Amino acid sequence: MTLLEFARGPALQWAAVIFVIGMLWRTLGLLLMLRSRPLSKDRKKGLAGAGVKTMFSRFLLPKVFAKRVGFQYLLGWIWHVGFVLTVFFFQVHVMFFKGLVGFGWPALPNSVVLPVAAVSLGILVILLVRRMTNPMLRYISNFNDYSSVIVTILPFATGFATFTHIGVLPYETLLALHFLSVALLLVWFPFSKLFHVITVLPSRYILGVKFWRRGVEA
Amino acid sequence: MTEVITKQEREEAFAMFYGMAASIGELADPAPEMTDEERVERAKEVFLKGIDNNVAVQLDACLHCGACAQACQFFIGTEDPKYTPIHKLDLLKKVYKRELSPLSWLLKPFTPDITVEDLRNQVELVYDSCTMCGRCNMVCPSAINIGDLVSLNRSAMAAAGLAPAELRYMRDGQEADGTIFGADEDLFMFRIQDIQQKLGFEIPLNKKGADVLLMTSGLDIHLFADATGGAIETLHHMGVDYTLATDAYEGANFGSLSGYDATKKKLTKHSTEAIEALGVKTVIVPECGHSYPALRFGAAEAMGRPVNFEVMTVSEYFGRAVMDGRLKLEKKSHPKPIALHDPCKVGRWGGVFDEPREILKACGYDLHETESNRQYNFCCGGGAANFLLPSADKLKRVGYRVKMGEIEAAGAEELVVSCGSCRMNFEVGKVKAGDSIPVESLAAIIAAHLPKKETVEGDKV
DSSP states (O other), X not given: OOHHHHIIIIIHHHHHHHHHHHHHHHHHHHHTSOOOXXXXXXXXXXXXXXXXXHHHHTTSOOGGGHHHHHHHHHHHHHHHHHHHHHHHHBXXXXXXXXXXXXXXXXXXXHHHHHHHHHHHHHHHHHHHHHHHHSHHHHHHOOHHHHHHHHHHHHHHHHHHHHHHTOSSXXXXXXXXXXXXXXXXXXXXXXXXXXXXXXXXXXXXXXHHHHHHHTTOOO | OOOXXXXXXXXXXXXXXXXXXXXXXXXXXXXXXXXXXXXHHHHHHHHHHHOOHHHXXXXXXXXXXXXXXXXXXXXXXXXXGGGOGGGGGHHHHHHIIIIISTTHHHXXXXXXXXXXXXHHXXXXXXXXXXXXOOXXXXXXXXXXXXXXXXXXXXXXXXXXXXXXXXXXXXXXHHHHHSXXXXXXXXXXXXXXXXXXXXXTBXXXXXXXXXXXXXXXXXXXXXXXXXXXXXXXXXXXXXXXOEEBOTTSOBOOOHHHHHTOHHHHHHHHHHHHHHHHHHTOSEEEEOSOTTHHHHHHTXXXXXXXXXXXXXXXXXXXXXXXXXXXXXXXXXXXXXXXXXXXXXXXXXXXXXXXXXXXXXXXXXXXXXXXXXXXXXXXXXXXXOTTTGGGOGGGHHHHHHHHHHHHHHHHHTTOSEEXXXXXXXXXXXXXXXXXXXXXXXXXXXXXXXXXTOOOOOOOTTBOO
């Protein structure tokens, strides 16, 4: 078995299995935990609606915080959009998913996706450097923070290297490394802060409800 | 408005009170003795009891992005990374990861247990450098309720016998007899009789079946009689069937502020039982920020069942009366622009925003909003009883400066606030910074704008 065969075969398959089981385990574990319910009267009606509103309103930054947090919010936005576009709308990826699930969807031209991916990769590097150099971020950061960024950078970096054939390694090896980096991302995902993909919206909902009970839009 | 306390009287009372407040730490009983292991166990017990599904989801949603730091006045004012709000939850996170997380089986070997040193280091982070104002909640992209979780940390510290001496003293006193700063029933009666004499009408006491119960607080009894007097004068003016009560006059709850949950519950339960025995429909809590959530959202929790009375804060009750036409205020000319401070516990944690603004509008004030207002308001710097902590003096001044910076930028030359401890912190901050902006009670302002009316029942003729 060649490295490429291993990478796109057992490595990716086992990574996917670990990803699915890990995500289900952690999600179900959270769902099964007990919840306390307040007894006091709500100040406002429509709690669920307010919770849903907060789920979406937090995508935007309140104006009053713009000066101090605007830059990182903007980077976060661009990075996340870039990630989705690159993973799901890059032509080669669409073909890969078609082979996996049996159907495909329109892809974006390479002339669009590649710059998007480059910007996303650049932002990830900026975020990593910022975490290492900003005293506050460095102080609060732990292994999970650094490793999660690095594990997310790797598929982008190897993807670029593969597509552009940059580097001294043969194409097959680069492609295998790309698959392996994706496998690593999948394995790391459920056990790291990348899991926020599942928790971020419910977390916003929780605060939205909590504050609307008190008559405050969160 | 009838002047119930002169400026000079207030300044003298303030000097005396400030001296007394500054020494309470020395009066506190020694911290409870327990072994390091006991402290850690007790703290962990509180953490574990406090982590439910909602808390777990929120802890698992943290990205360590650091946005919360940029909302916190203590970080903004010092740039010290240790004051980053989410860092204050690290111990809680550790306990969660090791003991309760769905991944605890995997994370436990990599997550060291908390130690008594961790707990000792945590004291400054969750008392001195956090007023649980919750502004960080409003910027977090994951909307993590950091403010409430710091409160859980305070409970853990208190259980471990590590609450600051000043707060232990306050809690011990209130646990023993329900009073704060020695404002017992005698002093309460003295103050009420004093106000009664100045206002010139009889103040109803312990009147069963009255519509409204007005509460006060030790701070108002000692210092801010204009706030209590203003509320009484306005209720009388409106012809409301109200009462004060010797068994339910103290609105402050130092169990809540210090982290002693059993005391918090006991005090709220006592007030609730007394309120229910009186049979009033509405309770107005004093201009004392935390007393609002303590009773409004805590009464049902303390009793283990819903309660059958409404709880409003002073600004909310009178603001609504203005909004629905039950209270007419006299519009006067106020050449100086005024700023409104939204107390965190009443505003961000209570939803009372429009009411005080309507009151100021009805009085004819030119309200200059600070850049951060309503749910984004900055804390005064000394909330959650921090105004009593000498160890937090530097941070209080930092918080005051951030807040005052916004007030100055808004061009305001006067400040109105509906919370005694905010007012106290502003007054102390002013003295230390050499500022001179007048800080007024909203209740006193309302009373100062009551239109003259014909004598009502109970007035001295």
